[in-house]
């Protein structure tokens with residue numbers, strides 16, 4: 001058995017992820033490669049079996065306006081793509097805006113569709129999931145069991161520490177996303193005992209770096225969280241909310257936002273507002289999925305391979 | 312005489328004053344119909360009148376023209392809408408004078424102010 005071929009096949013499979021993004025971990029070090037460079041790249045020397053997980057984002061179940069008359073249908077397509085993966089992910093994360101209006105039937109439909117995967121799914125809420133009269137309780141009751149505060153938590157998987165943060169609760173007038181003092185205190189404690197060689201994956205709805213302030217695409221107190229993460233050798237931050245791919249590497253921290261499964265939004269400043277980009281129907285699927293998340297950083301490489309809903 | 316003159320003058324003044332007062336009342340009635348209802352449109356993730364000045368008793372209605380939901384939440388929580396989907400409205404009557412900053416709790420960069428003064 002040729003391990004390099006194995007890796008090639010593995011990466012080829014990842015290209016068919018077809019949903020938000022698909023991530024490969026190799027030997028506890030996050031490996032980061034685009035498909036082309038991945039195939040060309042030398043094999044990562046690692047003893048342990050790689051694993052993958054899938055990120056889904058911004059399903060907006062209940063959205064039914066241009067450019068997408070049925071966000072349920074496109075979410076179902078995304079899920080079918082995940083199910084069709086030859087290398088099944090260990091789990092799925094959903095980075096928020098599960099629903100359009102926090103309605104029970106929206107949460108319920110998302111839940112039912114995701115259950116078809118038969119995989120664990122980890123959630124964080126988006127601002128659209130906070131719209132019930134109790135400001136997010138409906139979401140937490142269904143998707144946030146065992147979480148703290150507004151829905152934050154962490155878990156470990158094959159040597160990687162995953163942290164789910166909430167930056168859509170208790171937002172301040174004139175501000176952007178917000179983590180808040182209580183959550184930052186929890187994060188500090190959560191990270192305190194970890195060795196700096198532990199790969200960290202953080203996921204939250206609104207970007208944890210300022211993508212575009214005029215549209216509120218950032219998190220006011222993200223810098224405090226990043227300070228706590230600075231000593232770790234490999235940090236990957238996964239966000240949604242802006243319905244398009246953006247990425248950035250800063251020191252040991254890689255930032256990445258995923259596409260929506262419901263509708264695209266304009267690039268920063270290219271439209272009067274961040275409202276849905278009304279693309280023609282034949283274009284829609286290509287904006288809910290292709291991807292080229294290619295970033296390679298030093299020894300720690302994180303592979304973020306995005307792909308579209310286009311067949 | 313002086314006294315009589317004084318009284319006449321006083322009476323005349325009173326009459327004048329009364330007439331004047333009546334005019335004022337009449338003018339008041341003409342100039343201050345019940346406060347006009349005001350409409351704030353929400354579009355392109357902005358409140359179309361960032362600052363709106365109204366008289367006490369005015370009912371302000373917000374209407375969401377966007378295809379994304381918004382909310383209208385006063386900073387001191389004097390008023391708070393439910394989520395407003397496309398076409399939904401929210402109204403609040405401002406009884407007292409004051410300044411009311413508000414924002415959208417989904418998109419907090421969306422802010423506005425209602426100034427209520429007599």
Ligand SMILES: [Cu+2]
Pocket residue numbers: 356380381382415416417418421
């Ligand atoms: Cu809003």
Ligand SMILES: [Fe+2]
Pocket residue numbers: 058060096097126241242243260
């Ligand atoms: Fe969204």
Ligand SMILES: [Fe+2]
Pocket residue numbers: 097126127128205240241242
């Ligand atoms: Fe969002």
